[in-house]
Structure formats: C-alpha cells, structure tokens
Amino acid sequence: MELRQxxxxxxxxxxxxxxxxxARLNLTQPGLTLRIQALEKELGAxxxxxxxxxxxxxxxxxxxxxxxxxxxxxEDRALRELKDQAEGIAGRLRISYLLLSxxxxxxxxxxxxxxxxxxxxxxxxxxxxxxxxxxxxxxxxDAAFVSPGVVGSADFADGVTxxxxxxxxxxxxxxxxxxxxxxxxxxxKALGGEPLIMHAAPYQAVTATLKQWLTRNxxxxxxxxxYDAPDQALEAVARSTSLITFTNSARAANAPLPGVTYRRLxxxxxxxxxxxxxxxxxxPVLANLLRLIDxxxxxxxxxxxxxxxxxxxADDSHLNTP
Numbered sequence: 001m002e003l004r005q006x007x008x009x010x011x012x013x014x015x016x017x018x019x020x021x022x023a024r025l026n027l028t029q030p031g032l033t034l035r036i037q038a039l040e041k042e043l044g045a046x047x048x049x050x051x052x053x054x055x056x057x058x059x060x061x062x063x064x065x066x067x068x069x070x071x072x073x074x075e076d077r078a079l080r081e082l083k084d085q086a087e088g089i090a091g092r093l094r095i096s097y098l099l100l101s102x103x104x105x106x107x108x109x110x111x112x113x114x115x116x117x118x119x120x121x122x123x124x125x126x127x128x129x130x131x132x133x134x135x136x137x138x139x140x141x142d143a144a145f146v147s148p149g150v151v152g153s154a155d156f157a158d159g160v161t162x163x164x165x166x167x168x169x170x171x172x173x174x175x176x177x178x179x180x181x182x183x184x185x186x187x188x189k190a191l192g193g194e195p196l197i198m199h200a201a202p203y204q205a206v207t208a209t210l211k212q213w214l215t216r217n218x219x220x221x222x223x224x225x226x227y228d229a230p231d232q233a234l235e236a237v238a239r240s241t242s243l244i245t246f247t248n249s250a251r252a253a254n255a256p257l258p259g260v261t262y263r264r265l266x267x268x269x270x271x272x273x274x275x276x277x278x279x280x281x282x283x284p285v286l287a288n289l290l291r292l293i294d295x296x297x298x299x300x301x302x303x304x305x306x307x308x309x310x311x312x313x314a315d316d317s318h319l320n321t322p
Contacts, residue, residue, distance in 0.1 A: 008035035090119035091285040096144040149312035167301030169249040200227035268308040
C-alpha cells in the first residue's frame with residue numbers, strides 16, 4: 001500500500017468526483033483511476049462506488065478513510081519538519097484565526113508564543129469555524145480557533161479535539177430608535193414577526209443554527225428578510241428603525257458602531273470558543289502552544305448558567321475538553 005495511492009483515494013473521497021480529484025493532484029484521470037484500482041486490488045476490497053454524477057464510499061472505503069488521512073498527515077508532518085530543519089527553522093506553527101471574532105485572546109496568545117519561541121516560523125490565516133475544521137483535517141493548519149457549537153459533528157471527525165477556552169453571548173443588534181430598544185433584555189418570543197437580517201455565506205452554519213434556535217423558542221419560523229455579511233448587516237441596522245441582526249458580545253463591546261445598540265436575549269444565548277487540533281499530532285511546537293494556553297487561559301467556560309442556552313447544532317460528545 002503506497003502513500004500516493006492513499007492520497008488518490010482521499011482526494012476522490014473528499015471531492016466526490018474523479019475529475020476534480022485528478023485536478024487537485026495534478027494527475028490525469030486515467031492515472032488517478034489506476035492508483036485507486038491498484039489500492040483496491042492490494043486490499044482485496046472495493047473502496048468506491050462510481051455513478052454518473054458522483055462517487056460514494058463503500059463500507060470498506062468508509063473504514064479506510066480516517067486511517068488513510070492519518071497516514072498522509074504523518075508523512076506531510078515529517079516532510080515539513082525535515083524541510084524546516086534543512087532551512088534552519090526550529091519548527092513551524094500554522095494557525096487559523098476565527099473570522100470576525102473580536103476576542104483578544106487569540107492575538108495575545110500568538111504574540112506571546114512569538115516572544116517565547118522566536119525561532120519558530122508562525123503562519124496565520126483566518127476562516128469561519130467549518131472552514132477552519134476542514135483545514136485542520138486536510139493538514140493545511142496545525143491548530144484553528146473555532147466555535148464548536150456551529151460546526152457539524154462530521155467536520156470534527158478524524159481525531160479532531162477542541163480545547164474550550166471561553167464562552168461569549170450572542171446579542172441583538174438594533175437601532176436605538178427600534179421599539180424593542182427600550183427593553184434592557186429582549187424576550188426571544190418578542191422577535192416573532194420582526195424583520196431580521198441573518199448572515200450570508202460563508203456563515204451559513206451559524207445562520208442555520210441560530211434559525212433553528214429561534215424557531216424553537218419563538219414557535220414559528222423567524223421573519224428573515226435578508227442575508228448579508230456581518231458588517232453590512234450592522235450598517236443596515238444603523239440606517240433602519242425596524243431591522244434587527246445579531247452579533248457576539250465581544251464584538252459589541254470592542255467594536256461599537258454609531259447608530260447601533262445591543263440588547264441581551266432572554267433566555268441568554270451563549271456560544272463556546274476554543275482551539276481545535278489533532279489528537280495524534282505529537283509536534284513539540286503544538287505541545288508548547290497548548291502549555292501556553294494552560295498558563296494564559298482561564299480554565300474553560302464551565303457550566304452553562306441558569307437562564308441561558310448554549311448554541312449547538314449537534315450533540316457535543318465528539319468534543320474532548322482537556
């Protein structure tokens with residue numbers, strides 16, 4: 001069983017299409033097919049079922065996929081560390097921030113890591129939670145900040161764990177002249193029928209989760225009149241006395257916007273924040289980062305307080321919280 005065969009299999013399983021997988025690996029489609037066939041012959045099992053439109057995993061393919069990804073990550077990690085050594089770099093840390101998060105801890109953490117380990121090359125990127133989880137599984141990053149409650153459990157497969165760091169509250173953003181702005185805390189049922197702006201792609205996971213929560217608490221589908229990027233949604237609220245959108249309490253406190261006021265919900269709606277990484281990553285660089293989190297962090301968010309609910313789309317049993 002060759003790693004190039006496993007790479008071909010993982011690419012097809014991820015893309016669900018032979019043509020896209022071949023392009024991803026810079027192979028011809030016949031060349032990709034030969035690698036898959038050779039792997040299936042060696043294993044004595046069919047791994048993929050191919051139809052006119054898509055490719056699906058067989059039971060054997062489903063069983064092999066996490067092991068294949070793990071082996072590929074190990075090879076990539078070894079090659080990267082050898083390359084770093086050849087270039088005189090004492091390790092590399094690739095970390096992805098969470099888009100539009102106003103939390104200061106990630107920046108403080110990375111800044112302190114740079115100070116303590118100046119010879120480690122740090123590469124940063126940013127993305128929404130689902131994208132960050134996928135980057136981690138694909139081996140594009142070593143660690144990523146996420147809000148685990150808005151990521152499907154499938155995105156956390158393959159040995160991903162999340163070190164929970166903090167919890168923040170989602171709040172209502174509205175114009176100071178909106179009729180609900182006179183309330184210190186807005187009952188969620190009061191949002192029934194109110195025109196809402198929800199976040200557009202790539203924040204569809206957050207939006208879908210929030211809509212589910214609103215539907216359950218209001219008793220009917222929320223009145224979503226538009227989907228827009230978070231910044232544009234807040235700008236629209238600032239210019240309207242009827243529109244409502246949502247943001248997190250950290251952003252409300254750290255990045256105030258003229259013409260927008262913020263109100264808590266009742267029940268309070270909370271969202272966890274944490275650092276995702278791979279359990280089988282034995283990199284000393286990652287170990288140093290986790291030790292620094294233990295030193296700088298506040299020990300995790302703890303229990304959900306009475307009168308509050310935690311935003312989540314799935315059972316969180318897939319999370320490990322060391």
